[in-house]
Amino acid sequence: MARSPDPLNLDSMLCFAVYAAGHAFTRFYKPRLDAIGLTYPQYLAFLVLWEADGISVKALGDRLFLDSGTITPMVKRLEARGLLQRQRDEDDERVVRVYLTAEGRGLRAKALAVPLEVGAALSDEAATVDTLRAGLHRLRVLLDDASSGTPSA
Amino acid sequence: MARSPDPLNLDSMLCFAVYAAGHAFTRFYKPRLDAIGLTYPQYLAFLVLWEADGISVKALGDRLFLDSGTITPMVKRLEARGLLQRQRDEDDERVVRVYLTAEGRGLRAKALAVPLEVGAALSDEAATVDTLRAGLHRLRVLLDDASSGTPSA
DNA sequence: CAAAATTCAATTGCGCACAATTTAATTGCG
DNA sequence: CGCAATTAAATTGTGCGCAATTGAATTTTG
Numbered sequence: 001m002a003r004s005p006d007p008l009n010l011d012s013m014l015c016f017a018v019y020a021a022g023h024a025f026t027r028f029y030k031p032r033l034d035a036i037g038l039t040y041p042q043y044l045a046f047l048v049l050w051e052a053d054g055i056s057v058k059a060l061g062d063r064l065f066l067d068s069g070t071i072t073p074m075v076k077r078l079e080a081r082g083l084l085q086r087q088r089d090e091d092d093e094r095v096v097r098v099y100l101t102a103e104g105r106g107l108r109a110k111a112l113a114v115p116l117e118v119g120a121a122l123s124d125e126a127a128t129v130d131t132l133r134a135g136l137h138r139l140r141v142l143l144d145d146a147s148s149g150t151p152s153a
Numbered sequence: 154m155a156r157s158p159d160p161l162n163l164d165s166m167l168c169f170a171v172y173a174a175g176h177a178f179t180r181f182y183k184p185r186l187d188a189i190g191l192t193y194p195q196y197l198a199f200l201v202l203w204e205a206d207g208i209s210v211k212a213l214g215d216r217l218f219l220d221s222g223t224i225t226p227m228v229k230r231l232e233a234r235g236l237l238q239r240q241r242d243e244d245d246e247r248v249v250r251v252y253l254t255a256e257g258r259g260l261r262a263k264a265l266a267v268p269l270e271v272g273a274a275l276s277d278e279a280a281t282v283d284t285l286r287a288g289l290h291r292l293r294v295l296l297d298d299a300s301s302g303t304p305s306a
Numbered sequence: 307c308a309a310a311a312t313t314c315a316a317t318t319g320c321g322c323a324c325a326a327t328t329t330a331a332t333t334g335c336g
Numbered sequence: 337c338g339c340a341a342t343t344a345a346a347t348t349g350t351g352c353g354c355a356a357t358t359g360a361a362t363t364t365t366g
Contacts, residue, residue, distance in 0.1 A: 007268050008261070010200045010216070014282055015178045015271065017289035019197070022175040023218050023353085024296040025168045030354090031300075041322060044172070047163045058344060063163070065176050068345050070323050076346095077321080094331045094344040108161070115160050118168065121299035128288055129167055135285045136170035138278070143177040146274035147184075176323085183324090194352060211314060221315055223353050229316095230351080247314040247361045 018136070032117060036110045037081075041066075042074060043111070049084065049100055050108050056095045057086075083107065171289070185270060189263045190234075194219075195227060196264070202237065202253055203261050209248045210239075236260070 010016050029040050038046065041064075048055065048063045055063075061071045075098055078084050083104035089095035122129060163169050182193050191199065194217075201208065201216045208216075214224045228251055231237050236257035242248035275282060 006204075007265060008200055008203060010197065010204070012286075013200075013268065014275075014286050014289075015182070016197060016200075017286045017293075018171060018175050018178055020218050021289040021293045021296070022171050024293040024300070025171055026353085027300045028296040029168070039321065044163065044169060047161055047166075047169075050161060051159075051163070056344080057346095065173050066322090067324065069325080069347080072346055074322075092332070092344085096345065112160060115166065117299075121295055122167075122292070125291065125295065128291075132285065132288045132292065133165075133167050133170045135281055135288070136167075136174040138281075139275070139285065140170075140174045140177040142274055142278065143174070143181040146270075147177070147180045179323085192351065209314085210316095219352090220354065222317080222355080225316055227352075245314085245362070249315060 014139075018139075028118070028121065029114070032114050036107055038107070041070075042078060043114075045071075045074065045078070046104070046107060046111065049098060049104070050111075053100050053105075054097050056089070056097050058095070060098060078104075167292075171292075181271070181274065182267070185267050189260055191260070194223075195231060196267075198224075198227065198231070199257070199260060199264065202251060202257070203264075206253050206258075207250050209242070209250050211248070213251060231257075 005012065026040050029043065033040060033043055044064055045060060048060055052059075052063075057068060057071050057075060060075075061067055064071075075084065075086060079086055082101055084101055085099045086096050087099060089097055119126075158165065179193050182196065186193060186196050189196075197217055198213060201213055205212075205216075210221060210224050210228060213228075214220055217224075228237065228239060232239055235254055237254055238252045239249050240252060242250055272279075
């Protein structure tokens, strides 16, 4: 009589493992990002901006899987702090582009230390990290496919 | 001359893979949980309550890695909807315990369908799911250890 | 036993995160 | 060309999520 496993058991659920690991990352990043004055989502936005300065609000949101309701106020807060500027595209007035200021570009140097500390915390698991990231990427794709009406259609 | 990989490249970061997969889960769950009237965090709380009715607010928060600033208002909203009741512990007046109502217990039957749909979306990856979950669990432990002053101390 | 320290819940303030709506600009189609 | 459909941002409202603080109950300790 093998007891049937509870299908609603929290610890057996992949979704909760992802949820909890996400919060753990936020906690880990918090003191490191406090040092450069960014929140974790803001840090992600800068990762994009350091690679693609002048990107549109829309494209920034697509890159981070966030919508305008999240991006717009975040970008406005960063603009208020002088880390970037928002500017309407001349050719298409619907589009707002985000340009880093010198101060915003300057943050990058300080940010370089952060992934090193992540690497240190996970030092023994270097091999697993690639597997995990690949698995999570595939997970996201499968979930998003399933979320937007089966793509087989 | 192998080009040195950008240490701040978004797509190479495990933290972003976790972050994005978490949002993908939320999106996937949204329409399923709308059907039973719960948000995703509320669903997690019920997973705990269905297994541990009468748990304290503190213990519920520990289980979900959330603090009273998150749990207290969530539990109050659920109480306002008649899904549970809050009650001070008689032996220790600091403690508030959470008890499911009949309606709250009744949600469990509807919730059983949800993990089945997750399984369906990830059908071909059943083998990877266990590896992923284990990897994420270990990831969370390593990050939390590193977050709370090295435990080697 | 009494004062100090700890614990639990609640509260306040700020920043995501997303659904739904609104407004403006652009594209597409007859 | 002119109107409909689409697209981009912004806005509104609700609900997390956490830091910091408060207040009350309990435990620890001198």
